[in-house]
Amino acid sequence: MKKRVVILFGGKSVEHEVSIISATSIYRALDKTKFDVTLIGIDKRGKWLLPDESKQLAGSSNPKLVSLNKTGEQVSLLPYDSENKNLISLKLNSTLNNQVDIIIPVLHGPNGEDGTIQGLLELSNVPFVGSGVLGSALCMDKDMAKRIMRDAGIPIVPYLCYKRNEFKINSNKMIDEAEKKFGYPYFVKPANLGSSVGVEKIKNRDEALIKLKKSFQFDTKILIEKAIDAREIECAILGNNDPAASIVGEIIPQGEFYNYEAKYIDENGAELLIPAPNITSDQLKKFQNYATLAFKSLECFGLARVDFFLDKISGEIFLNEVNTFPGFTPISMYPKLWEASGVTNSELLNKLIELAIEKFNEKKENQIDYFDNE
Ligand SMILES: Nc1ncnc2c1ncn2[C@@H]1O[C@H](COP(=O)(O)OP(=O)(O)O)[C@@H](O)[C@H]1O
Ligand SMILES: [Mg+2]
Secondary structure, eight states: OOEEEEEEEEOSSTTHHHHHHHHHHHHHHSOTTTEEEEEEEEOTTSOBOOHHHHHHHHTOSOHHHHHHOOOSOOEEOOSOOOSSOEEEETTTTEEEEEEOSEEEEEOOSTTTSSSHHHHHHHHHTOOBSSOOHHHHHHHHOHHHHHHHHHHTTOOOOOEEEEEHHHHHHOHHHHHHHHHHHHOSSEEEEETTOOTTTTOEEEOSHHHHHHHHHHHHTSOSEEEEEEOOOEEEEEEEEEESSSOEEEEEEEEEESSSSOOHIIIIIOTTSEEEESSOSSOOHHHHHHHHHHHHHHHHHTTOOEEEEEEEEEETTTOOEEEEEEESSOOOSTTOHHHHHHHHTTOOHHHHHHHHHHHHHHHHHHHHTSOOSSSOOO
């Protein structure tokens, strides 16, 4: 029998539009002889759309218009452990004809890649692709992720971390500390975001206050980091307990750094090179080893894209971040890295679904009674 796969996409996030492109690409690549696929879109207010509306959202060049299409009806999952898991129409309080075997949360950034949706999926007792609550939450918080990686012996860029309430009380102290530790330029970024939103390069004291303020608009916690004059190298990971690492690719941003415009607006904003040129076999091994070690230390499952900085002068390697649901569009690094290693998109998704079921079954082995009566 065909497995029933639900692709969750869109979401309350600045990466809503990218998610739509990723979801469409995943929909196309899924083997329809093996899977019955339903698209469930989440609009920018967080409403789960009905399958028909979802299709409109997937095909829409203006996702905002679809969000305006209010039927009042909404789809959800219930935190309920039954044999037949169904999507529920909340308004009709009845099940839709869409039973679920596996969910692929094709959601990027906050509310999708940060453990929140993963919590709902755990409670609903449906196998899902990718990391669980802990791995997703850890990788979303750049401060927490770095602490774990440092503990595992993975090289990270030196950083300071501050809370918004401290900034409001004494911004000068913060600026003094950053200046003393890193000099100029340095980077500031929100702890829990992505897509380079709120990432600023601070070149002198005059612009420090205004750029720190800007970054603090997006989060209550920010990181200040030493600026590395670096090549940006990315590695794709696939697996659960014994994950595989792909070859590495390189991003060459055209501007000063890989900012929001370069990622999504300017078509020529960045160049993708696969494989990354002039990487020694020793360096490749290091990228792959650090990437798998980070994946395991951060309790990731299924997939992740691990991003590095390779210092152009010293050759030092720093692990910058781990993305637990990386972009999956036809031009995204994650699927392209596997393609270059001989794995088609369709095979990649078969494997991800297998891994989701494996992880689900592994967890089911846990005893839930204190006294085992068997
Ligand atoms: N410490 C740093 N040194 C040099 N460039 C940086 C540094 N931190 C961030 N950048 C630049 O900003 C981009 C976005 O920062 P990143 O930490 O990856 O956040 P995001 O999660 O938004 O992608 C990076 O791809 C890189 O171009
Ligand atoms: Mg990044």
